[in-house]
Amino acid sequence: MMVKSELEKFGLHPDAVRLGEAEISRDLSAEEKHDLDARFRELGFELLDDRKTRLIESVKTCILESIHYSEEPLKITFSEYLSEKFNQDYSTLSKLFSEVQGMTIEQYVITQKIEKVKELLVYDELSLSEIALQLNYSSVSHLSKQFKKVTGLTPTHFKQVKEIKRIPLDKL
Known part of the structure; x- marks a missing residue:
């Protein structure tokens, strides 16, 4: 608005x-x-x-919408989803994204997913299994390993330490 x-x-x-x-x-x-x-x-x-920058911003928006605002998890991988959505080869999108953003699409997706996991853990309405399912993780173990790798904490420990602040989406 x-x-x-x-x-x-x-x-x-x-x-x-x-x-x-x-x-x-x-x-x-x-x-x-x-x-x-x-x-x-x-x-x-x-x-x-700039056309490149607009495309990358569109890719980021697409990822944000899918992770943070969609009710249903993707039934396909992000690479397939983005290729179809933008009608471009994923390797081309990935190369351009890395060039403009300084990180890979995969790193960006992981960062967004972890922020969503943090949000859901703070709300304390879903179990870790439900969160893993909602965010399309293959298992709770995979989610936990990725969460610990990114944050340095296990999801359980994070939940116990509520004063850890989430990173605003626009700062990622």
């Missing part, structure tokens, strides 16, 4: 605004881009106009 409101203040009426992107049907002048970029940076956003 904030992005849409700011665009409208600039006299721009976006065709669509979704998590991570806004579509505007006309080209912007260099001055408009500069002014928008300055305003969005004040608000903690970044204006992306």
Whole structure:
């Protein structure tokens, strides 16, 4: 809503605004881009106009939506899902993602999954088995090993130490 409101203040009426992107049907002048970029940076956003960067942001948004906002776990791997979604070979997407982000898609997915596990552990509504199932882990053991590798704690220990703060999604 904030992005849409700011665009409208600039006299721009976006065709669509979704998590991570806004579509505007006309080209912007260099001055408009500069002014928008300055305003969005004040608000903690970044204006992306590069095709590669937009693609990577779309990949990240797709991963975020799948892990954090989807009710159903994926029935296929992330590599298959992203290849189908973006109609591109996964190795091409992966190479571009690593080049732009400085980490692999797999590392990004793991980071997001671990943050979701932390969130679910803090809420304390699901068992570890249910969390593993919801996030499409092959087993509780796999989830626990990955969690410990990333956080240095077992899920059980993390649950006991509630004062450990989660990393906000926009800081990952």
